[in-house]
Amino acid sequence: MGQKASAGAIGGVFSPACTKNFSTIMKGEKLIMSIDQGTTSSRALLINKNLEVVGVHQESHSQVTENPGWVSHNPMEIYKNVEKCIYEVMNKHSIDKSQIQAVGITNQRETTVAWDKNTGEPLHDAIVWLDKRNEKIVEDLISTHGVDSFRQTTGLPIATYFSATKMRWMLDNSTEVKKAEDEGRLCFGTIDSWLTYCLTGGEKYLTDATNASRTMLMDLETLSWNKGMLEIFDIKQECLPQIIPESSADFGIISQSDFSGVPITGIIGDQQSACLGHTLKKGEIKSTYGTGCFILMNSGTKPIHSKNGLLTTVMYKLSEDSPTNYALEGASECGGVTIEWAKNNLGLFKDFQEFDHLLSSVEDSGGVYFVPAFSGLFSPYWRNDVRGTILGMSLHTHRGHILKALTDSIFIRCSEIIKAMEQDCEGAIEIQKVMVDGGVTKNSGLMQTQADLLDKTVVTKKEQEITAIGAGIAAGLKVGMWENSSSGDFPITIPDAQKFTPSISNAKRAEITEKWSDAIDRSLGWA
Template identity: 45%
Template sequence: ADSVLIGSIDQGTGSSRFLVFSSSTGALITYHQEEVDIIYPRNGWAEANPDQLVQSVLSCISSAVSNLAALGIAANRIGCIGIANQRETLVAWDRRTGEPVHPAILWLDARTEQTVERLIATTRSRSAAEFRSICGLPITTYFTGVKIRWLLDNVPAARELQSSGNLMMGTVDTWLLYKLTGEYATDVTNASRTMLLDLATCQWDPRLCRFFGLDQKMLPKVCSSAELFGRISVADCPLAGVPITGILGDQQAALVGQGCLESGDTKNTYGSGCFMLCNTGLSPVVSSSGLLTTVAYQLGRSAAPVYALEGSVAVAGTAIRWLRDSLGIVGSVAETETLAGKVPDTAGCYFVPAFNGLYCPYWRSDARGLIVGLTGATSREHLCRAALEAVCYQSRELLDCMETECGTTLNRIKVDGGMTSNRLLMQLQADLAGVTVVRPEMAETTALGAAVAAAWGHGIDMTASVRQSSVTEFYPMTGPVDRLRKFQRWLDAVQRSIGWHRQEDDGEGDAGGSSAGSLGSAGHLAFAVFLVGSAALLALSLSVK
């Protein structure tokens, strides 16, 4: 087993990557990454080109294999491949041609707001929580089932394909698996994000399929997270014939990659959004505080599924990129750490980045972004710090919910994701949440988690390697009184953002279809972002030091 290498496909919102790990040590051998475009055709809409997702993955595989060759390592040492993917995103295609019938509707897309209202109105309880006891999720714009309903209501070609029995659809893992191997399947973690899975049986639920108006026979087969899904059959792929033996939704993959394999273990991933997962063991915990109940992993067909509670924040890293791309007040994402570090606080400025509504624990799609507390002395340094603090406050809210649900105090939290390289952000998180923040030296926890699942499905146990990584710890440096005072002001700002959006606002702004290499790099986010205060005051505040 020492000589076996494990490949890992990490298909995220803004990029695709292929990474190669040692199965014996968990060490990263090489990787290649390519950005993917995010398309914003209208306010609140977010799409991707399904074919570009596949092509970017194949390109990353080819480049990573070339890297291996340069290291003198043969590609045939890669014994199996795992997939970690952005979750909830919907891809639908024609069974006969394999061609997509519509752009991929991304997880953060909010076009389904009216669909959600109509669906809730048809439930017995007239409540978004109608099916929480079955699928663990509220009826909201986030989840795949709602996106499927919108597609069938608004795209005649999709309706016709369903009528003729030729519609295939699924999350990104299913789409990649189909295009790479010809197999039509998903794993339990991705299936648990659709609103169509019964958490108790880990199979599609007939009641939920009927509610959303779907033919259950058209859905992909639900598999465990670690088994043989298929073999790569793309002729010119250098890894043709290699089996795909593991699939995990990206946040569940990070949980596994962080070694959070015991009940109570908690991790927070800082990427485009923030995603906190707490392992709850072998039984699903239905939340009463706005958290999501989800499948954490199932390592093999005969293994029992393990569950988790999850808190999701829609905007984290996206807010930093917005400062760069839309306001132009920083030249790079990394510059925000330098600028924010030049001031001791935000000078009373709070930034609620509800660009597309609020996720946990509010679930309010009518919230919109705001910046409050602006004065003539507010500088770009203060805004950068407020943006970083917004990430921390949102995570603090998730942590509070976790503690309420689990009945325990969480003193330590494991962290991962691209934003964790920002040391100031990590220290602010420790200060504003009052917890020890534990950052592993191995930054690639999502891809590593997919590799662990793939190795397991290939008969190799890599779990020891994820439990032993070295870490950097950040300890709280502020007192509880100051921490609570600031948090109360944050909560006040959040309340002001809720209910801002009106349906008539949807006609405002650009609907002309911008496309971005990473979130927002087309020069603006076509999200409905409303800054409190006049544009003149904002311009003045940014120019005054």
């Protein structure tokens, strides 16, 4: 039987109640609204000209886990939550619609929606990026083509993560979706397309290149649907949205009654949006710790094709006459989800006070190692045959050690991704610091652990909502709220908050890394 898991491992139980003291909003002040539609919740945020978040409303949505490895969302619940967030944030801060210059949308990527062109009704639950129901399709593709055969065209290895295999699964397994395709009324899209379609009353069916680059159907160089990829997946181009190459463009006018007439001028995938929020320069790196953990390096205007298990993706193109910027990305399937799982599924702690207390009760994990392969391992391994594995327990082991092993695993995964980035850059770029954001970075003890395991400086920013700010920048640039400088750089940078520098010995780090590789080897092939 299906199981609703809204309070399960990725249930967003810790969705932050907003405790921030906001700067005052002046009467009639011009603002940008950013909509951040994430894996566990949706937010609407108000951003002023100084790039300060001056208001936010957040709503969590259900995580449906009908079978092991399956994760889906209800597209209508997500849209209704977004509408509610817009209404509540405007109401809470007594904002008049005329103050909102534009809306920017940033979203969980890859998650795939199918809906009816005529009625706008969803034809299936949204299949979430973490979902593995498409494993068989992926295995067959790998055995026919080889895992890396589409890298040159799409920048991606064949994996369950990307949208094309989720679309294929729906076509093969849902009579509703197949019938709609046969009758020419099927719309496939990522969450940005779905929200834009709903907010514009069905007027606009489009996406931007950052989101399209995660489908495995887009050509990384031309930023258009690739005919060869469409043939391989047997997906009709008329079932896909129009790709707008820019993330800062006219994406449509909202028709929803309370907010009608406001233009949508920003669309950008959430991890690329965080790069914009951090104003990442060439060679710089950001790591966002939300449900998963995503590390992106600005690799400039030429894509770097990874030889070490990373992804190549569009970072953004901001105007018709600006070049496309690319990123090298390491995607880790485990971030806050591991913390939520420890609380909700294992009952290791009840709140963050107890979480901190437990972690400070131990020096280290006491020889316990955890491989957080709830959905297999993404970058740099791309293995489906691994499941969560815990090793090294003795009668000495207690809750603190296990929690330490679980949280360490998040940061070891990130460290190995950054090592792979250094290898891909072949010495051309020296990584000294990593800019961080996302829910997990609220915990300074954990950020210290990241600096220790990485052997690099980790920097947090004064504003936490970096992802939402990125979409706000994209939207605001289009309507003249800000202008890029003549060098193409964005004129405002969010100040640093805290810097964490490595504090453990090289010998200790080497010991942890060695034991970790051993743990990985032992976990491979389980599933």
